[in-house]
Amino acid sequence: MQHHMQLSEEQQAILDGARGDTLARVMETLVRYGEIFGATTMVPVTSTYNHLVTSFGLKALTPVYELMDQLIQAGAASKQKFSADPRPLDPAVPSNILQNIVFKHFMYSKQDFYENQLRELGLMDPDAFTCTCYMDEVGNTPLMGEVLSWSESSAVVYANSVLGARCNRNSGIIDLMGSVVGYVPYFGLLTDEGRQADWVVEIKTSSKPEAQLLGSAIGMKVMEDVPYIVGLDRWLGELDEDARTYLKDFGAATASNGAVGLYHVEGITPEAVAQGRDLVRDGAKTYVIDDAELQRVYDSYPVVWKNPDARPKLCFMGCPHMSLNQLTTWTERLEAALAAAGRSRIVVPTVFTAAPAVIKRFEETPYAVRLKAMGVIVSYICPLMYMNNPLCSTMPVITSSNKLRTYTTARYYTDDEILEQITGGAQGAKGGER
Template sequence: MPSKKRLSRLTSFENLKLKLTEGEQSILDGQQGQTMQRVLKTLVLYGEALGAERLVELNGDGHFVIAWATPGIAPSFKMLDELIDAGLKTKLPFTLDPSAPLDFENWRLRPEQERLLEEMYRDQGRYDEKILQLGLRDRDAYSCNPFDPEVGNLPEKGSILAWSESACAIYANSVLGARTNINGAIIDLLSYIAGKTPLAGLLMDEGRQADSLVEITTEELPLPQLLGTVIGMKVLDGVPYITGLDRFLGKGLSDGTKDYLREMGAACATYSAVGLFHVENITPEAVEQGSDLLLPDYTRFQIDDKAIRKLEGTFSDGWPDRDAKPEKCFIGCPHLSLRQLNWWSEKILKRLESQNKNRLAVETILCAAPGVIEKYRSDRMTYEGMLDVGVRFSTSCAETLYEGEVCTGDAIITNSSKLKAYSTARFFPDEELVGILVDGVIPGGD
């Protein structure tokens, strides 16, 4: 047991604005042990920094950002061991971002790249076991698309969460109508161990009001990756209310619209601090409240075809050698849904057939959650057909592979603006990318 002097120093918060319940105060007084005391102290100080009046109970499963044991980024083993030794685990199960970039079988990296990654992630096995002990739902609960039915972390509207992965938090807030701030790594874990999070920001009605109006005036539906990037770069922070997309997507949330908004949101969160958007006639709160969500002094932005084309022109840059031929293509950042896997399969196989070819010219990896790939494999003819033409499937994450600079300089192509942001990959729209994969040539010779 810690000394009374130690307990006093931990709990003597002067001028504390955050109101504590009797149960919370008893934890801070050390009645559930020093480790739990430190967990709650961290959350109280975090809540004070956010200006929260109190802590609120979590009622939806977690999703955390750090799935890999990278020194200096992942939680320390000392902290994890202390939590485990104290018998603590999360009050609700959680899912994690994609597993560490060690899928050498499907990525076929150079030997020196594999050696560097093995060294960087030498403690990954230990980390995986500790995270499982602390409340990870199961050994397949790794994806940056946890909402898919095959993954099953689908919060209900109004659920209170403490998520940390920005691409997941923005989708949960915007498309599902759940409520979470974009919390920091480690704060996510501690929040779910305590079962509480500060009541502030996007958890509150006033924090979910829109401070900007984004009018989409394009002649056709923009690529979600490009539109999300433009929105993020224009808005930077706050909550945008987006109009004009229902002209193309229709009203409400079809599966295709959900995929579109997930891609758009991931791009937006990559290039900004936006954690929530509303889309007129489509997202739940916009359907319920309409333009009443807009604050009186909102800022107005307009996005037209010119803005989309301007960004797309810059996104094809990136390689040190612009004359290089594409070596590899990663698709699925964020992870693909089953519907998207089937779309890519149809496009690739039909394009090969039309060109009288039986093999892709560019190594291609499609990334999705373990459960999604398992479901996809149940269509044996399509799955084996894709393997035969050279496509490989991975449950890991290309972003973590390339943001560590282990593979910097490789001639990578992608349809992901998020991967583009963290690497030297060149971005191409989906339909154009299909042609490059089959022909091995970038249009225009660029």
């Protein structure tokens, strides 16, 4: 093939077929991909593990299964072990007979087959299925400066921003290809230039802004640009477990409501701590977020339920997956809210989702029994994949995830509003008014 990229001897050899035709085609794909974005060189993937966005055995993904088979037959397993996004199915999550038929026999009929392929290619653990692979319990936490080949948007933005690793917002399968050959094209968020901020976002709210709402506002404003956020450190303090949990949800909203792959928070995130406002480009634009702006964004969300006043039939929390910190905190919040409402159990079926490894750790704590006693289901499922079932389009589902709101018919409420609804507080379980 004709290309303009400057390849090393090893990279050129792979492209020329020295390691077989399959790897040559993988390398050719990566070269073509990089040249589209102006990359002139490739760099090694340096992280210990990779992460794949494709985790669901949809019938429609036949080309993916064929590619996986080719890699397996060629002995071209990933150079890195990897985790993958969450599974789409869990029998513990409420569903009716018709939904189960659609899930198992039409939508995700290839799930077991696909998981077998993933294991052959290098899945790091039989239960390494989560969108929050960077959690300590999961064990796929990149180090600052490491080069990744990921594509899951919420994981990419977290790794870039909170951990200081380097990764572009790749597409599915490109993530695996980079890991298979051990190289990725050098452009965008891998470069120092690409990590500079195009926006200064000034936070001037009267209280700590809702993570998902703030992320949504910034994502919709800056789109794929890099924001440098000023004033949030007032509310976060330092990069402790609470702040990491906040930034997990904040970043997911910037990535799904926009296309943010990296943000800097002054005084908090590692590159902002190290370089400060030297990260801001000359001529960067300014966006001021106050209480009125957050309210404007919240009020702009469409209500797509067939009956806007319907009572919720299901609540999903954890898109991206909840942290151990969130599971314990929400257990305490639910207990207090139920006691105030004079109840012992929730009034809306509710699913908290988390990584299997986080759930395992949570079940070792006394909080797990307490949460179950209140009627909450804890699952490893991907809420988005569940909601993508066409039978869910008319189902009134509530969530505090802006990612789930964006991609499905689920309706967004703040954490406090969710708490009120599922415990039968002042508004009870009413779904209509905000």
